[in-house]
Amino acid sequence: MLALRVQNLSKTFPLKKPLFGAAAPGVRAVRPTSFDVARGETLGVVGESGCGKSTLARMLVGLLDPTEGSIEIEGHALNTADPSEFGKLIQYVFQDPNSSLNPRKTIRQIMEAPLKHLHKMAKPERDQRIREIFASVNLRESFLDRYPHEFSGGQAQRIGIARALAAQPRIIILDEPVSALDVSVQAQVLNLLADLKAQFGLTYLFITHDLAVVEAVSDRIVVLYFGTVVEVGRAERIFARPRHPYTKLLADCAPVVGRPLTAPEQKGSELPDPLNPPPGCAFAGRCPRTTEICWTTEPELKSMGEDQLAACHQPLED
Amino acid sequence: MTLFLNLVFRNRLAAMGAVVITAILLLALLTPILPMHDPDVTATADRFKRPFSDGHILGTDHLGRDLLSRLLHGTRLSLAVGIAAALIAAATGATIGIVAGYFGGRIDNVIMRVVDMLMAFPYILLALAIVAALGPGLMNALIAVAAVNVPFFARNIRGITVGLAGREFIEAATLAGMGHTKIILTELLPNVLPVIVIAMSTTVGWMILETAGLSFLGLGSQPPQADLGSMLGEARSAMISHPHTSVVPGIMIFLIVMSINLLGDGVRDALDPRLRSGALSRPRATTLVDRKGPLPAPTNDLLSIRDLETQFHVGARTYKAVGGVSLAVKPGECLGVIGESGSGKSVTALSVMGLVASPPGVITSGAVYFQGEDLIGAAYETLRKKRGDRVAYIFQDPLSTLHPLYRVGHQLAEAIQSHQKVPNHKARARAIQLLKDVRIPNADSRIDDYPHEMSGGMRQRVGIAMALANDPDVIIADEPTTALDVTVQAQILSLLNDLRRDRGLAIIFITHDFGVIAQLCDRVAVMYAGRIVEEGPTQAVLDAPAHPYTKHLIACVPELGQGRRVLATIPGLPPMVDDLPLGCAFAPRCYKAQDKCREREIQLLGTKPRAVRCLFPEEPV
Ligand SMILES: Nc1ncnc2c1ncn2[C@@H]1O[C@H](COP(=O)(O)OP(=O)(O)OP(=O)(O)O)[C@@H](O)[C@H]1O
Ligand code: SF4
Ligand code: SF4
Ligand SMILES: [Mg+2]
Numbered sequence: 053m054l055a056l057r058v059q060n061l062s063k064t065f066p067l068k069k070p071l072f073g074a075a076a077p078g079v080r081a082v083r084p085t086s087f088d089v090a091r092g093e094t095l096g097v098v099g100e101s102g103c104g105k106s107t108l109a110r111m112l113v114g115l116l117d118p119t120e121g122s123i124e125i126e127g128h129a130l131n132t133a134d135p136s137e138f139g140k141l142i143q144y145v146f147q148d149p150n151s152s153l154n155p156r157k158t159i160r161q162i163m164e165a166p167l168k169h170l171h172k173m174a175k176p177e178r179d180q181r182i183r184e185i186f187a188s189v190n191l192r193e194s195f196l197d198r199y200p201h202e203f204s205g206g207q208a209q210r211i212g213i214a215r216a217l218a219a220q221p222r223i224i225i226l227d228e229p230v231s232a233l234d235v236s237v238q239a240q241v242l243n244l245l246a247d248l249k250a251q252f253g254l255t256y257l258f259i260t261h262d263l264a265v266v267e268a269v270s271d272r273i274v275v276l277y278f279g280t281v282v283e284v285g286r287a288e289r290i291f292a293r294p295r296h297p298y299t300k301l302l303a304d305c306a307p308v309v310g311r312p313l314t315a316p317e318q319k320g321s322e323l324p325d326p327l328n329p330p331p332g333c334a335f336a337g338r339c340p341r342t343t344e345i346c347w348t349t350e351p352e353l354k355s356m357g358e359d360q361l362a363a364c365h366q367p368l369e370d
Numbered sequence: 371m372t373l374f375l376n377l378v379f380r381n382r383l384a385a386m387g388a389v390v391i392t393a394i395l396l397l398a399l400l401t402p403i404l405p406m407h408d409p410d411v412t413a414t415a416d417r418f419k420r421p422f423s424d425g426h427i428l429g430t431d432h433l434g435r436d437l438l439s440r441l442l443h444g445t446r447l448s449l450a451v452g453i454a455a456a457l458i459a460a461a462t463g464a465t466i467g468i469v470a471g472y473f474g475g476r477i478d479n480v481i482m483r484v485v486d487m488l489m490a491f492p493y494i495l496l497a498l499a500i501v502a503a504l505g506p507g508l509m510n511a512l513i514a515v516a517a518v519n520v521p522f523f524a525r526n527i528r529g530i531t532v533g534l535a536g537r538e539f540i541e542a543a544t545l546a547g548m549g550h551t552k553i554i555l556t557e558l559l560p561n562v563l564p565v566i567v568i569a570m571s572t573t574v575g576w577m578i579l580e581t582a583g584l585s586f587l588g589l590g591s592q593p594p595q596a597d598l599g600s601m602l603g604e605a606r607s608a609m610i611s612h613p614h615t616s617v618v619p620g621i622m623i624f625l626i627v628m629s630i631n632l633l634g635d636g637v638r639d640a641l642d643p644r645l646r647s648g649a650l651s652r653p654r655a656t657t658l659v660d661r662k663g664p665l666p667a668p669t670n671d672l673l674s675i676r677d678l679e680t681q682f683h684v685g686a687r688t689y690k691a692v693g694g695v696s697l698a699v700k701p702g703e704c705l706g707v708i709g710e711s712g713s714g715k716s717v718t719a720l721s722v723m724g725l726v727a728s729p730p731g732v733i734t735s736g737a738v739y740f741q742g743e744d745l746i747g748a749a750y751e752t753l754r755k756k757r758g759d760r761v762a763y764i765f766q767d768p769l770s771t772l773h774p775l776y777r778v779g780h781q782l783a784e785a786i787q788s789h790q791k792v793p794n795h796k797a798r799a800r801a802i803q804l805l806k807d808v809r810i811p812n813a814d815s816r817i818d819d820y821p822h823e824m825s826g827g828m829r830q831r832v833g834i835a836m837a838l839a840n841d842p843d844v845i846i847a848d849e850p851t852t853a854l855d856v857t858v859q860a861q862i863l864s865l866l867n868d869l870r871r872d873r874g875l876a877i878i879f880i881t882h883d884f885g886v887i888a889q890l891c892d893r894v895a896v897m898y899a900g901r902i903v904e905e906g907p908t909q910a911v912l913d914a915p916a917h918p919y920t921k922h923l924i925a926c927v928p929e930l931g932q933g934r935r936v937l938a939t940i941p942g943l944p945p946m947v948d949d950l951p952l953g954c955a956f957a958p959r960c961y962k963a964q965d966k967c968r969e970r971e972i973q974l975l976g977t978k979p980r981a982v983r984c985l986f987p988e989e990p991v
Pocket of ligand 1: 682684689690691709710711712713714715716717718727730766947
């Protein structure tokens with residue numbers, strides 16, 4: 053059973069129209085992207101800054117209108133025009149735990165909002181529900197009447213997770229949920245997320261730039277480059293046996309204890325310009341395997357066997 | 371609230387303003403029940419009586435009306451009109467500003483163009499035009515004064531709203547199913563309100579003055595009704611012969627406007643969060659040094675930090691951010707410093723060059739020797755010369771090193787030219803090369819960007835380029851790559867590595883990533899609660915951590931290639947450094963803590979080069 057199906061989802065941000073002449077075509081933040089997430093799965097999404105991770109996530113929760121494409125949740129197409137329809141099905145946990153909590157509201161007020169507006173619950177019911185959720189994220193009830201600035205990053209992030217849970221969504225998008233946290237706290241939050249998933253039968257989309265974290269929490273991983281998917285595969289395989297040269301580059305760059313420091317990439321390689329995307333493979337300027345066809349034809353996402361897909365004309369051998 | 375009042379009244383002038391304006395307000399409120407002459411009854415026989423004549427304490431005006439009574443009634447009216455104008459202007463302006471800032475796009479554009487146009491007119495001309503259109507009268511003057519102040523509020527509030535509307539909690543509210551009106555009223559407004567209050571408290575004085583101005587010109591209150599402006603206006607003709615008739619209302623206007631503005635400034639400062647935490651004084655150029663006792667002896671390292679203690683004195687509390695840290699690097703060496711947030715890594719780094727903000731920071735003990743010369747306590751000029759040139763920093767937050775209003779190329783060139791005499795075009799060429807070194811794409815065109823036109827990762831790379839600009843001897847890098855992508859991080863780490871191999875650059879590298887430490891650093895020091903708890907050669911520490919904290923910290927960090935799993939955690943949180951327990955600071959979280967651990971201070975002991983601060987270490991060192 054699919055929890056989420058994304059088809060040809062894309063987003064182009066229009067540029068400001070110049071004083072004279074026609075507007076430029078716009079920044080293509082997400083190029084047509086398709087993927088599926090099974091119910092109960094954790095799909096990791098990795099990619100470098102600016103590759104469209106957050107834009108994708110924000111379209112999935114209805115904070116941004118997609119330019120094209122469709123989003124289906126548990127078999128039903130979402131009406132992308134109605135944000136409140138998103139709220140009950142899919143929720144978002146923000147990167148910066150403190151900035152996602154209104155500094156002038158008590159935690160109770162923050163927790164009540166989704167219950168009141170999405171589920172129209174009455175007061176006693178709401179209190180009951182908040183107690184349950186707080187118990188499951190290991191937060192004390194006495195926190196409810198305090199203000200956000202009184203909490204550490206890890207606690208604030210747990211409150212953010214609790215708020216997302218309050219909406220009783222089927223899917224939670226976690227956008228770099230632990231990158232603002234300390235390593236010891238990061239581990240606490242990651243373990244909590246795993247427990248909650250089992251307890252509530254959730255599906256996660258876990259966005260991060262930390263390869264080690266994504267490998268530790270995901271079932272499958274999607275690698276984004278320059279606004280689109282370049283490789284999909286099982287977490288335990290994708291970095292160990294990458295098929296796409298970009299995935300290999302990422303894996304080689306990650307600092308690992310016991311591996312000598314190298315710069316896997318030559319200095320001169322060019323990054324693509326989002327205002328003026330290259331016609332062929334977006335990675336061609338940095339790729340050591342480039343041939344003629346890479347500069348002219350964009351590669352399609354093709355099966356590489358064993359649940360792995362890659363978009364490359366000359367994929368790496370197994 | 372009491373804290374707020376305390377802060378306001380710590381400012382003497384604001385307190386004085388508060389006292390004066392409260393007295394005036396009380397008088398104005400009590401005016402109708404005070405036994406006084408009717409302010410509008412004329413008695414031409416008594417005209418121009420001097421002050422302190424019987425029956426008329428302040429004398430009388432050109433129609434023989436009692437000045438005291440007119441003054442109090444006039445003050446009452448002026449205050450009422452001024453405050454009403456301020457409220458109207460604030461309410462309208464804030465509404466416009468919030469709507470424009472929240473919805474953005476076309477609505478914002480149209481509204482702000484109109485506001486800009488209004489602001490382009492001279493203030494008083496606009497007010498005069500409005501009164502001319504509506505006709506003279508107090509009510510119309512009120513409208514005019516309110517109207518000319520609306521753009522000021524709209525502009526201010528819009529700026530704040532735009533900043534808030536981009537914050538994540540507004541998006542979170544949308545996801546919680548709230549509509550626009552609800553978000554504006556319950557999420558935005560409470561955050562904007564303090565700004566509105568500040569703007570009002572700093573402008574109400576001027577609005578009273580403006581209303582008085584219109585009345586003075588005869589466009590506001592109409593005779594016989596008195597307000598402060600019209601009293602002045604009527605006294606104008608007798609200014610020379612009977613000065614008291616103009617001096618009396620003049621002093622009152624002065625007192626009102628002064629006291630309100632002083633109080634307004636006090637309110638503004640008290641609501642400013644930056645002043646809330648520290649003292650009201652100006653920051654010093656270098657960190658305050660208050661060392662007692664003899665200095666530790668210098669060593670023959672390139673840079674050595676010896677028994678450094680840096681504290682923050684906030685109110686009655688003392689935060690021991692750095693509690694006796696010793697570190698040293700030789701040329702070409704890289705020392706890693708690792709620890710959790712708040713463990714004092716950054717403060718240690720900043721203390722080296724006296725960059726810790728003072729107040730509240732104070733270096734209370736220890737020394738920092740650069741080539742044998744003590745930097746702590748060195749004159750500002752000495753430190754300034756060495757900053758960037760000999761010892762350079764790469765900060766966690768790149769915005770702190772870049773000036774928002776200058777192009778990055780300009781800033782790089784300036785950094786180069788401030789320490790070396792090179793012509794402009796050479797400096798620019800070097801700047802481009804530096805940007806290429808840190809892998810900025812299209813360096814030739816990016817060099818003319820402003821900092822805000824770059825992504826966070828790119829700004830960080832510019833910050834690194836700045837640090838490299840003058841070939842320093844030591845680089846202190848405070849989590850320079852934490853926010854960067856792995857591919858860029860790999861490039862920068864190997865760049866730093868090349869520099870130390872080729873040029874003998876010494877690096878102090880602060881991070882919380884063991885992978886980075888393992889790859890780049892020769893030695894590592896682990897910090898906890900402001901002290902070093904373990905140190906030694908990187909490989910030895912990673913292979914066989916001796917301190918329980920180090921061991922657990924390493925276990926917490928997921929490592930690539932180990933697959934999906936439950937991660938190890940350390941229970942609890944690091945202690946607050948203003949309330950450190952006696953003995954081992956890690957004891958509350960340590961699985962083998964015993965009573966002995968809590969009894970007395972534990973020494974950093976071991977055989978060189980390793981050392982550990984623990985009574986029951988995991989490994990003998
Ligand atoms: N301006 C200040 N006023 C008061 N306390 C401060 C100030 N700056 C830092 N501190 C305190 O000093 C201690 C050490 O902070 P420091 O910034 O050195 O930590 P860090 O190890 O660099 O953490 P991070 O990993 O978050 O960068 C903390 O308890 C912090 O709260
Ligand atoms: S398509 Fe060509 S350029 Fe692109 S990743 Fe594959 S080999 Fe490299
Ligand atoms: S001294 Fe005691 S409490 Fe501290 S780390 Fe060692 S064993 Fe744990
Ligand atoms: Mg720091």
